[in-house]
Amino acid sequence: MSIEITAGQSGLRARRKARAEAWGRFKKSIPGMTGVVLLAIFAVMAIAYPILIRTVWDPDIYDPETGIDMVEVEKLYVREVTDPATQVGRVDAFLSDMYSQPGDIVLVRAPAGIGLAHPLSTDASGRDVLAMLLAGASSAFVMAMTAALTTAIVAVSIAAVAAYKGGWVDTILSNISGALLLLPAPLLMIILGTSPAGEHIGPAQFGFLFGLLAGAGAAALVVRSQAVTTMQRPFIDTARISGAGGSRIVLRHLVPHLIPLAAIAMLIGVTGAIVADAFVSFLAYGENRFSWGTMINTAITARPNLRTLIHTEWHVMVIGGLAVTLLAASFYLVAIGLHTAFDTPKFKR
Amino acid sequence: MIEYIAGRVLAGLVTLWLFVTFLFFMARWLMPVREGFWGGSAWDNYTSFLSGLAGADILRSAARGPLPWTLLIFVFAVGIAFPIGHKLGKYAGWKRTPSGSASLTIGAVLMYTIFPPLLVFGLVMLVSRFTNDQGIGFLRTLFNEGRLDSAVAWSMLITIALVTTAVAAAAWTTSRAQRRVPVLVWALLLVAVPFLVWARRGMLGEVIDILAYLALPIIAVTILVAGEVILVSKVTTEEAAKEDFVFTAEAKGVPDRQVRDHHVARYGLLPMLNKLVVSVPFILVGLMIVEISFGWGKLSGATGEGDPFGTFGYRVPGLSSQVFASLENRDPATVMEALVVVGVVVLVIRLLIEVLHAALDPRILTPGRQR
Numbered sequence: 001m002s003i004e005i006t007a008g009q010s011g012l013r014a015r016r017k018a019r020a021e022a023w024g025r026f027k028k029s030i031p032g033m034t035g036v037v038l039l040a041i042f043a044v045m046a047i048a049y050p051i052l053i054r055t056v057w058d059p060d061i062y063d064p065e066t067g068i069d070m071v072e073v074e075k076l077y078v079r080e081v082t083d084p085a086t087q088v089g090r091v092d093a094f095l096s097d098m099y100s101q102p103g104d105i106v107l108v109r110a111p112a113g114i115g116l117a118h119p120l121s122t123d124a125s126g127r128d129v130l131a132m133l134l135a136g137a138s139s140a141f142v143m144a145m146t147a148a149l150t151t152a153i154v155a156v157s158i159a160a161v162a163a164y165k166g167g168w169v170d171t172i173l174s175n176i177s178g179a180l181l182l183l184p185a186p187l188l189m190i191i192l193g194t195s196p197a198g199e200h201i202g203p204a205q206f207g208f209l210f211g212l213l214a215g216a217g218a219a220a221l222v223v224r225s226q227a228v229t230t231m232q233r234p235f236i237d238t239a240r241i242s243g244a245g246g247s248r249i250v251l252r253h254l255v256p257h258l259i260p261l262a263a264i265a266m267l268i269g270v271t272g273a274i275v276a277d278a279f280v281s282f283l284a285y286g287e288n289r290f291s292w293g294t295m296i297n298t299a300i301t302a303r304p305n306l307r308t309l310i311h312t313e314w315h316v317m318v319i320g321g322l323a324v325t326l327l328a329a330s331f332y333l334v335a336i337g338l339h340t341a342f343d344t345p346k347f348k349r
Numbered sequence: 350m351i352e353y354i355a356g357r358v359l360a361g362l363v364t365l366w367l368f369v370t371f372l373f374f375m376a377r378w379l380m381p382v383r384e385g386f387w388g389g390s391a392w393d394n395y396t397s398f399l400s401g402l403a404g405a406d407i408l409r410s411a412a413r414g415p416l417p418w419t420l421l422i423f424v425f426a427v428g429i430a431f432p433i434g435h436k437l438g439k440y441a442g443w444k445r446t447p448s449g450s451a452s453l454t455i456g457a458v459l460m461y462t463i464f465p466p467l468l469v470f471g472l473v474m475l476v477s478r479f480t481n482d483q484g485i486g487f488l489r490t491l492f493n494e495g496r497l498d499s500a501v502a503w504s505m506l507i508t509i510a511l512v513t514t515a516v517a518a519a520a521w522t523t524s525r526a527q528r529r530v531p532v533l534v535w536a537l538l539l540v541a542v543p544f545l546v547w548a549r550r551g552m553l554g555e556v557i558d559i560l561a562y563l564a565l566p567i568i569a570v571t572i573l574v575a576g577e578v579i580l581v582s583k584v585t586t587e588e589a590a591k592e593d594f595v596f597t598a599e600a601k602g603v604p605d606r607q608v609r610d611h612h613v614a615r616y617g618l619l620p621m622l623n624k625l626v627v628s629v630p631f632i633l634v635g636l637m638i639v640e641i642s643f644g645w646g647k648l649s650g651a652t653g654e655g656d657p658f659g660t661f662g663y664r665v666p667g668l669s670s671q672v673f674a675s676l677e678n679r680d681p682a683t684v685m686e687a688l689v690v691v692g693v694v695v696l697v698i699r700l701l702i703e704v705l706h707a708a709l710d711p712r713i714l715t716p717g718r719q720r
Contacts, residue, residue: 029451030451030454030455031451031454031455031458034451034455175363175364175367176367178364178367179364179365179367179368179371180368180371181627181630182364182365182368182630182691182692182695182696183368183371183372183630183688183691183692184630184631184634186631186634186638187634187637187691188375190638191672191684191688194673218627221627222627271461271462272631272634274462275462275464275465275638278464279464279465279466279638279641282466282645283641283645296466300660314470314474317466317467317470318467318470318471320467321463321464321466321467321470322464322467324464324467325459325462325463325464325467328462328464329455329458329459329462332458332461332462333455333458336454336458336580339584343587
């Protein structure tokens, strides 16, 4: 009895030590820490919006969908607009004064520009870009987290069952994964999202479906190969001989060895989910909710002419696109950090 | 070798059948359709769908239409991104790269995860700025004047495939004969010979038109793929650096650079091929997203005037346009057809990589004796 207790304690201590060492290696990995910092910033952004809109920000101005901040500015009414900052064309001039003539100075309602009230400026219809950026963060974050957890759980369960049972169960499961790999989860989710069924898919459901597809596809294949090698290691036989049942072997002995790899696979998989989700809303499909994709879409649709788009509205496109890119990148960077942390060197020099 | 290839083809066919069945289920119960589209029982639909596929009409019509453009973008993007990405990944993964290894890694991650519409927008913006808003219009006239011939695209693809095989065979023979020919010579041959062939056959003008038209998507996809290749190459370099022979070489005092370039990077090429097999479908998805982003505006009806060229005034006539046009028209049969074509393309590319792998590393051919 006493021997068993000490063995358990030393095992616990060894595990703790290994964990501390892994964290030490993670802290030294610059990409990994960059990812953690970025993720923290996005988490703060997701929390900040509901607080700001309830306390400081006036919903009439800062609501991402209905809030508008317009000011009246004087502009020159010209036939052909060459400088949108100081000139307006026929339609805008008529809105202000229908008797105006080309050459007149007219008062036009224009979006409030960059300033203390709008640190990231406003888009063509006067919506605050910072408010839109913060408002889009929470749904993207919820989606990414659901996708990550579902991917990991599905991948680990499929891989563990396939490796433990072996034989025809393994053959069937890995063949299904191989077939799913032909059509990766991001593309499937884009197709689902753009079909009318997509209107009922919220961020959490999107993440869940993505996790099912990605977890059963690429991630399961990667984790399965690790599970098969783990099953061949001596401690599994030891556990089996000492009378451990199937569920105990899988849960206590097999799964803990799969978790680091599953974490890496899930973090890399999430990048696809983020891009797919943003892409669906960028195409103006999917559930009717505010997201970074919608932000870019509405900013562009407000200026269908490529020339004016490039010269006046580019900042919304760039800010929204960068937000999507950086959120996806932060998950990938954390995955690289984890890879460094769990990668034990062969020679200790 | 033949047995191995036959086995891989058979496994590929099984995968394809599973994939097609999965697609059928998805289309039958998830995709919305016009009233009375399916008719009959699910089993009848399934068998008629399968027999329709067996006729391979889908592949033939795709070959005449969108397939060669997607393949051309893929071939050029991978062909440019692979050597560059492998070189950069080698630096990022080498333990004694003095500094910049972390920033290279972060840069590669950003290249890999960049939101494709942002990338596309940036490229269009650059072209417009540098050509005084004329560049995209010029590309559009190329398209409108019918200068893009899919027969020419196919002969480009075939020329590239033949020249690559010939150069690879020549490289293999010289290395067998213990003659050292610099890699640069092979690379130059690989680039120059196709153009000489095209010039000789009098189709250089058409080829240049096609390349000019596809240059934007090729650049965009190259950036995405290069990010992925750098990351994969970094990991394989790190793995290869742990091998015993690296330790031996260092102990014998082989210079650091030589160990990195000759011992580690070359050894890392094979596992890299192995890993890229998994990436092929993801590269294709990235390609399709880029294609759609370029033609954006038509799909969401943003421009409203029925302009088939979208907001950016440009479109790629590739596979993805077919997928999304048929989604709009509630026509799951065409969506499925296009997706089957994607699946077949992925399988064929995967098979090519596996055969290449087996040719480079014959250990694969003897099962049970793998390391």
